[in-house]
Amino acid sequence: MSDKIHIKMTVNGKPEEFLAEPRELLIYTLRERLNITGPHIGCETSHCGACTVTIGGKSVKACTMFVAQADGADITTIEGIGGPDDLHPLQTAFKEHHGLQCGYCTPGMITRAAALLEENPNPTEEEIRFGMAGNLCRCTGYQNIVKSILAAAAEINASKEAAQ
Amino acid sequence: MKDEVTRDERVANLKGMGCSRKRVEDARFTQGKGNYVDDIKLDGMLFGDFVRTPYAHARIVSINTEEALKVPGVLAVLTAADLEPLGLHWMPTLAGDKQMVLADGKVLFQGQEVAFVVAEDRYAAADGIELVEVEYEELPVIVDPFEALQSDVVLREDLVGEGGTLPDGAHGPRKHHNHIFRWEAGDRDPTAQVIAEAEVVAEESMYYHRTHPCPLETCGCVASMDKVNGKLTLWGTFQAPHAIRTVVSLISGIEEHNIRVISPDIGGGFGNKVGAYPGYVCSVVASIVTGKPVKWIEDRMDNLMTTAFARDYHMTGKIAATREGKITGLQCHVTADHGGFDACADPTKFPAGFMNICTGSYDIPTAYLEVDGVYTNKAPGGVSYRCSFRVTEAVYFIERMIEVLAIELNMDAAELRRINFIKKEQFPYTAALGWEYDSGDYHTAWDKALKAVDYEGLRAEQAQRVADFKAGKTRSLMGIGLSFFTEIVGAGPVKNCDILGLGMFDSCEIRIHPTGSAIARLGTISQGQGHATTFAQILASEIGLPADSITIEEGDTDTAPYGLGTYGSRSTPVAGAATAMAGRKIRAKAQMIAAYLLEVHDNDVEFDVDRFVVKGAPEKFKTMKEIAFAAYNQAIPGIEPGLEAVSYYDPPNMTYPFGAYVCVMDIDVDTGVPDIRRFYALDDCGTRINPMIIEGQVHGGLTEALAVSLGQEIAYDDMGNVKTGTLMDFFLPTAWEVPNYETDHTVTPSPHHPIGAKGVGESPHVGGVPCFSNAVQDAFRPFGNRHTNMPHDHWRIWKTAHDLGLHD
Numbered sequence: 001m002s003d004k005i006h007i008k009m010t011v012n013g014k015p016e017e018f019l020a021e022p023r024e025l026l027i028y029t030l031r032e033r034l035n036i037t038g039p040h041i042g043c044e045t046s047h048c049g050a051c052t053v054t055i056g057g058k059s060v061k062a063c064t065m066f067v068a069q070a071d072g073a074d075i076t077t078i079e080g081i082g083g084p085d086d087l088h089p090l091q092t093a094f095k096e097h098h099g100l101q102c103g104y105c106t107p108g109m110i111t112r113a114a115a116l117l118e119e120n121p122n123p124t125e126e127e128i129r130f131g132m133a134g135n136l137c138r139c140t141g142y143q144n145i146v147k148s149i150l151a152a153a154a155e156i157n158a159s160k161e162a163a164q
Numbered sequence: 165m166k167d168e169v170t171r172d173e174r175v176a177n178l179k180g181m182g183c184s185r186k187r188v189e190d191a192r193f194t195q196g197k198g199n200y201v202d203d204i205k206l207d208g209m210l211f212g213d214f215v216r217t218p219y220a221h222a223r224i225v226s227i228n229t230e231e232a233l234k235v236p237g238v239l240a241v242l243t244a245a246d247l248e249p250l251g252l253h254w255m256p257t258l259a260g261d262k263q264m265v266l267a268d269g270k271v272l273f274q275g276q277e278v279a280f281v282v283a284e285d286r287y288a289a290a291d292g293i294e295l296v297e298v299e300y301e302e303l304p305v306i307v308d309p310f311e312a313l314q315s316d317v318v319l320r321e322d323l324v325g326e327g328g329t330l331p332d333g334a335h336g337p338r339k340h341h342n343h344i345f346r347w348e349a350g351d352r353d354p355t356a357q358v359i360a361e362a363e364v365v366a367e368e369s370m371y372y373h374r375t376h377p378c379p380l381e382t383c384g385c386v387a388s389m390d391k392v393n394g395k396l397t398l399w400g401t402f403q404a405p406h407a408i409r410t411v412v413s414l415i416s417g418i419e420e421h422n423i424r425v426i427s428p429d430i431g432g433g434f435g436n437k438v439g440a441y442p443g444y445v446c447s448v449v450a451s452i453v454t455g456k457p458v459k460w461i462e463d464r465m466d467n468l469m470t471t472a473f474a475r476d477y478h479m480t481g482k483i484a485a486t487r488e489g490k491i492t493g494l495q496c497h498v499t500a501d502h503g504g505f506d507a508c509a510d511p512t513k514f515p516a517g518f519m520n521i522c523t524g525s526y527d528i529p530t531a532y533l534e535v536d537g538v539y540t541n542k543a544p545g546g547v548s549y550r551c552s553f554r555v556t557e558a559v560y561f562i563e564r565m566i567e568v569l570a571i572e573l574n575m576d577a578a579e580l581r582r583i584n585f586i587k588k589e590q591f592p593y594t595a596a597l598g599w600e601y602d603s604g605d606y607h608t609a610w611d612k613a614l615k616a617v618d619y620e621g622l623r624a625e626q627a628q629r630v631a632d633f634k635a636g637k638t639r640s641l642m643g644i645g646l647s648f649f650t651e652i653v654g655a656g657p658v659k660n661c662d663i664l665g666l667g668m669f670d671s672c673e674i675r676i677h678p679t680g681s682a683i684a685r686l687g688t689i690s691q692g693q694g695h696a697t698t699f700a701q702i703l704a705s706e707i708g709l710p711a712d713s714i715t716i717e718e719g720d721t722d723t724a725p726y727g728l729g730t731y732g733s734r735s736t737p738v739a740g741a742a743t744a745m746a747g748r749k750i751r752a753k754a755q756m757i758a759a760y761l762l763e764v765h766d767n768d769v770e771f772d773v774d775r776f777v778v779k780g781a782p783e784k785f786k787t788m789k790e791i792a793f794a795a796y797n798q799a800i801p802g803i804e805p806g807l808e809a810v811s812y813y814d815p816p817n818m819t820y821p822f823g824a825y826v827c828v829m830d831i832d833v834d835t836g837v838p839d840i841r842r843f844y845a846l847d848d849c850g851t852r853i854n855p856m857i858i859e860g861q862v863h864g865g866l867t868e869a870l871a872v873s874l875g876q877e878i879a880y881d882d883m884g885n886v887k888t889g890t891l892m893d894f895f896l897p898t899a900w901e902v903p904n905y906e907t908d909h910t911v912t913p914s915p916h917h918p919i920g921a922k923g924v925g926e927s928p929h930v931g932g933v934p935c936f937s938n939a940v941q942d943a944f945r946p947f948g949n950r951h952t953n954m955p956h957d958h959w960r961i962w963k964t965a966h967d968l969g970l971h972d
Contacts, residue, residue: 021287028286037203038196040431042380043464047891050380078196087195095190098860102692103193104380104431110194133898136891138380138432139692141863142899 007071011036012080020067027051027062029070030077038078038107042136049135052108053077059115059134078107081114089155090114090148099148101139109135113149121157125150174773179712180705181919184856187697189690198429201384201401206457209386210239212450213289213460214443215279215296216470217271220307220541220884221319222300224267227279231295237288239454241296242280242446244268252445255415258438258663259515260334261344261506262322263544265442270303272319272504273543274884275469280446282458305884309478309501309538312342319504319539334506335515335537344506344537349520349597355532358493362484366572370564371953372557374476374501374542374878376468377549378896379691381431383471384461387447391455395422400444402427402719403437404729406687407666409721411440414664416448427719433691434868435547436472438509438731465889472509473542473878474549476501477557483565489573491584493530494596496522496561500537500546508537508546509731510553511661511668517553518652520597524562525606525650525822526584531596541884550868550929552653552732559649563934564951567646567941571950577938578619581648582610592915599652601820605848605912610648613824613846616908619644622828630946639834645827645939649931653923654737654819663728669814670738671725672746674703676807678796680789681713684746687727688739689719693925694857695735699743701853702919706747707754708774708788725810733821733923736853737914742813744918749809753795757807758786760800819914819922823847825935831943833970836962838874838940845931846908850922859907862928866905869932871897873940875957895957944968 004019011034020029030036030053042050044063051062054076082088090110093099100106109132116123116131123131128149129142137145169177179185192198229241244266247253254262267278279296283289306312306319318324318341325331330338335345359365385400396418402408405425413420430437443460450458462471477498484493500516502508510517516535523531548554566584570577585606586593593601622644629642658667671687684703688695696716704711718724727739751771758776759766762784769776776791778784786794794800795807828842845862852858875895879887888894913920933954940956941949947968952960965971 023287031202032285035205036196040200040381041202041461042382043891045464045890045892048380048896083195084191091194094194095186098187098856100190100193101694101860101864102380102430102432103189103198104200106193106198107196129899129902133900136380136896136898138378138434138868138896139864140860141865141867141905142902143863143904144860146899 005068007067009070009072010074012076022066022068024067025063026065026067026070029067030062036077036079040104040107042104047136049112050105050108052112052135054111054115057115057118059112078111081111088114089152093148093152093155097144097148097151099140099145105135105137109137109145117153117156121153123153171773178704178708178710178774179701181701181851181853183701183854185697185701185711185854187694189694189696200381200429200431201386201399202461204386204399204428206386206388209457209459210282210284210450210454211286211289212280212282212447212458213286213293214277215281215293215298216275217267217278217300218274219271219300219302220274221272221303221305223270223303225299225301228297229279231297232281232292235288235292235295237284238281238292240282240450241292242266242282242449247449250449252415252449255440255445257505257507259506259508259510260512263505263507265445273541274886275466275543277442280450282450282454305541305882307540307542307880307882307884309499309540312538312540313340315342319541342539344502344539345515347515347535348533350532351530352532355493355495355530358530359482359484359495362492363487364485364572365482366565366569367482368565368568368951369480370561370951372475372477372479372560373954374473375549375872375876376473376878376894377434377436377547378468378894379432379434379436382462382464382467383437383441383443384459385444385447386457386459387451388457389451395424396448397424397426398448399426399428401430401437403433403689403691403731405689405719406721406726407663407728408440410666411664412448415445425721427689430689430691433731434550435474435509435731437691438547439472439507439545441471464891468878468889468894469886470543471545472547473503473545474547475557479557479561481561481565483569485569485573489575489580489583491526491528494523494528495531496533498535500535501540501542502537502546503540503542503544505544506537507544509548511655511663513660514553517548519554519558521555521599521650521652522558522561523595523597524559525586525648527586527590528596533597542880548732550865551926552651552655555651556930556933559930560934563647563649563938567938568951571945577646578614582607585610600817601650602817602914602916603912604650604820604822605910606648606822609822609824609846609848609910612908612910613826613844617826617842617844639832641831641833641943643829643831643939643943645829645935645942647825647931647935647938649927650820650822651733651927651930652818652820653733653926654815655732655734656818657816658814666728667814668728669812670727670734670742671810671812672739672742673725673810674746674750674808676750676792676795678793680709680792682709683715683717684743685717685724686739686743687725688730688735691730693730693735693861698853698857699740702740702743703747706744707750708771733926736921736923737819737917738813738815740921741815741918742811745813746809746811749811750807753807754788754791756803757791757794757800761786761794816916819850819917821847821849821922821924821927823927823931825931827935827939829939829943831940831961833965836958836965838961840903843903844906844908845928846910847924847927848910848912849924849927850911850913850917851920852909852911853921858924861925862907863905865926865928866932867897867902869929870902870936871895873933873936873954873956875955877955
C-alpha cells in the first residue's frame with residue numbers, strides 16, 4: 001500500500017526501530033511485530049481498555065493509536081510493570097484479593113491502575129471506580145478489582161514510608 | 165515415629181475443600197503471560213476474515229473475487245461454490261438444523277458470512293474484503309416472529325418440500341414455513357380448567373429482549389493441517405473442545421484420531437463459545453487448501469452481530485391462585501425468535517432448553533408450557549448466556565408472574581413467595597412440568613435474606629418516600645427488588661441429555677507421581693472459573709495430597725479424557741463429581757498398598773486426612789506420599805504397579821442451586837437514572853469448595869445481570885440492521901455503575917452428588933436479572949405500574965415515569 005515510515009520507540013526500556021505502514025495500529029505493532037502479547041484486543045473502539053499501555057505516564061488505548069503517532073514514544077506494557085522476580089504490588093494484590101478471573105482484561109487493568117496510582121497515590125474507592133471506568137471487566141463485577149487497587153496503594157505507601 | 169504436626173495443621177496443609185485458596189492461574193495472567201488463541205503464532209501463519217452481508221435478507225446474484233485476489237498478500241478467497249464440492253458449504257447446528265457456512269444463494273441476517281479472504285496478515289485480508297464484489301437482490305425483511313408466522317415470505321426455502329409441503333423439523337411437525345417447532349410440557353387441559361375455575365388469575369405478557377454474552381475476548385481459532393502426517397490441529401476459544409473435535413470429524417471426514425483440538429486460555433465465555441461457527445470450518449478448509457496454518461479472530465462487531473445471541477423470548481403467562489394467595493396453576497406460552505438458522509445450544513431433546521423449570525421455587529400443582537420456535541432475519545444463536553439452558557428466561561418469567569399476582573391480590577410479594585415455596589420436607593420434589601428437584605430449604609434462605617436487609621424497615625422507608633414524593637418533597641422513588649430462584653444445572657444424565665448424540669457425562673483422569681505429586685486431566689475447560697485451583701482442592705481432600713502438589717490440565721483432546729465441556733454450570737456438578745470419584749479409586753488402591761506396607765488386612769486401615777492409619781493404633785500409619793512412592797518401587801503381590809485412575813461420571817440427576825436476592829434502588833423520576841443502594845445475595849450452591857471463588861462468581865454474575873436488566877440489548881431496526889454492534893451502543897457496565905454487593909449463603913448439599921456441590925457460576929445471573937428488574941418495577945408499583953419490559957435503561961425508566969403521569 002502506502003509508503004512505509006521510519007519509527008523509533010522504546011518499549012519496556014528496550015529501543016525498537018522499524019519501518020511501518022502509517023495505518024498500522026500500535027496494538028498490532030506491539031502484539032504482531034514485537035511479540036508483546038500482554039496487551040489484548042477487546043473492542044478496537046477504545047471502550048474496553050484491554051489494550052491499555054502507558055506512554056509518558058499517561059494511559060493510552062493502543063487499539064486506536066497509529067504507530068506513527070507513537071514515534072519517539074516511551075511505552076510501558078504489563079510486561080514492563082513487573083515480572084517473576086520483581087512483581088509490582090498491584091500484581092500481588094490482584095492475586096491476593098481475587099481481582100481477576102479469565103485474565104483477559106487483567107494486563108490492561110493493572111497497567112491502568114499503575115498509572116492511576118502514579119497520578120493519585122491515595123485514591124478513595126470512588127476515585128478508583130471513576131479512574132478505572134475506561135477498563136471493562138466481564139467477570140469480576142469490579143468489587144475485588146477496587147479492593148486490589150486499594151490494597152496495592154496501601155502497600156506502596158507503606159513501603160515508601162518505610163524507605164524514608 | 166511421633167507425629168508432631170496436629171491434625172488441624174495437616175488438614176490446612178492440604179488446602180482442600182472449603183478453604184479460600186488463592187488461584188494458581190493468576191501468576192501468568194497478572195504478568196501478561198496468558199496464552200489466548202490470538203497469542204498463538206506459527207511459522208507461515210495466514211489470517212482469514214469474512215466478507216459479510218450488509219443486507220438482512222437478499223439473494224446473491226454474483227460474487228466477483230478477481231480484484232481481491234490481486235491485492236498483495238491475499239492468497240485465496242473462498243465462497244460457497246468452493247466449499248460445495250467438499251460438502252462443507254452447509255454445516256449441522258447443535259439444534260438439529262443446518263446452517264450455511266458461506267452464503268449459498270441467499271443471506272438471512274445482517275453480517276452473515278459470504279466469502280472468506282485468506283491473506284498474509286490482517287491488513288491484507290481487510291484490503292481484500294473491500295474488493296470482493298457481491299451483487300445482492302434485496303428481499304423483504306422480517307425481524308418480528310409474530311409477523312414471520314403470518315407472512316408469505318419464505319425465509320428457508322431449503323426446508324420447504326415440493327408443492328409447498330412442510331417436512332417435519334428436528335423437533336416434530338411445523339405449522340408454517342417460518343415455524344421451527346412446537347414444544348410442550350405439562351398438562352394442557354387440566355391447566356386450562358384450573359385457570360378457568362380459579363378465584364384469582366393474573367395475566368401478563370413480557371418480552372425478554374435479545375442480548376449477547378459478549379466475553380471480552382471474541383471467538384477465534386487457528387487451524388493447522390499437517391499434510392505430511394495427516395494431522396489437523398485446531399486451537400480455539402472452545403467451551404467444549406471434545407465435542408468440537410467430534411463435530412469437525414463428522415463434517416470434514418477427517419478421522420477423529422487425526423484431529424487434535426486445543427482450547428488455550430479463554431478470555432471469558434458465558435455461552436458465546438459453545439457453538440460451532442463458520443469461522444472454524446473456513447479456517448480448517450483454508451489450511452487444507454493453502455497448506456499453511458490459518459488464524460481467524462472475530463472483531464467485536466462480528467462477535468455482537470453474528471455469533472451467539474441470547475434470549476429473545478416473547479412470553480405470555482397466566483397464573484391462578486386462591487384469594488389467600490395459594491397458587492393453583494400456571495400457564496406459559498413462548499414465541500421464541502431463533503433467527504435465520506436454528507443454532508440454539510441446548511441438549512438435543514430440549515429445543516427450548518430447560519424452560520420447563522418455569523414453575524420456579526413454588527409448589528404449583530398444575531402447569532402447562534408451550535414454546536414455538538420461529539425463523540426471522542436475525543442472527544442465529546440462542547445460547548445460554550451465563551445460565552443453564554433458558555433458565556434465565558424461566559426464572560424471569562415466574563418471578564415477574566409472582567409480582568404481577570401480588571399486585572392482583574394486593575399482597576406483599578415476599579409473603580406471597582413464602583406461602584408458595586416448596587417446603588423442605590417435600591424434597592425430592594417432582595414439579596408439575598417434570599423435573600425432580602433434588603434438595604432445598606427455601607424458607608430458611610428467604611427468612612435469612614429478609615432479616616439481613618430489614619425488609620419491614622425497607623417497606624416502611626419506601627412508604628414514607630412515596631408520601632414525600634406525593635407531597636412534592638422529593639423527586640426520587642425507592643424500589644425494593646425481590647427474587648427467589650431455583651436453577652437447574654449440571655447437564656446432565658445421559659438418559660435424557662445429549663448434544664448431537666453425545667451423552668453429557670464428564671470425566672477425570674488422575675496420575676499420581678512417585679514423589680507424591682499428581683496431574684489430573686478433565687473433560688471440561690475453564691474460561692475464568694479457576695478450575696486449576698478448585699479441582700485440585702477437591703482432589704486434595706479426596707486423596708490426601710496437597711492441592712499445591714496437583715496440576716490440573718484441561719482443553720487438549722489428545723491428552724484429556726472425553727467430556728462435554730464447560731457451560732450450564734456443569735463443571736462442578738459433573739466433572740467435579742468425576743474428580744471425586746476418580747480420587748476415590750486412587751484411595752481404594754492406596755488402602756491396599758498401605759495395608760500391605762503396614763502388614764495388616766485391608767479393612768484394618770482407615771483414611772485420615774493425608775494418610776492411612778491402623779484402626780485403633782494411630783501411631784501406625786503410612787502417608788499418601790509414602791504410599792505413592794511404594795506404588796512405584798515395591799512389588800506388591802496382587803497389585804499392579806503405579807497409581808492412576810479414571811472416572812466417567814454420568815450424573816443421576818441435575819443439581820438445583822437456589823438463592824434469595826434483594827435489591828434496593830433509588831430512581832430519579834426526572835432523569836430515569838437508577839442508583840443501586842444495596843444488593844444482598846444469598847446463594848445456596850450446596851457444598852462450598854472455595855468461598856473466595858464463589859464470591860467472585862457471584863459478583864460477576866450479578867454484574868452481568870445488572871447489564872442485561874438495565875440496558876444491554878441486541879436491537880434491530882425494521883430493515884434488520886443491528887443497532888447495537890459496538891461497545892458504544894451495547895451496554896457493558898463499568899466500575900462506575902456497579903455497586904458493592906453483599907454476599908451470604910446457606911448450605912444444602914446435593915444428596916446425589918459425591919461431594920454435595922451444585923454449581924454457582926450462573927446462579928447470580930439467573931437470580932439477578934429479575935431482582936434488578938423487580939426493583940425498577942416495584943418503585944412504580946404505588947403509581948399503578950404492573951409490568952414494563954427490560955432493558956430498563958434511563959430512557960425507558962423515564963418513559964415509565966412519564967406514562968404514569970409522574971412528570972405532570
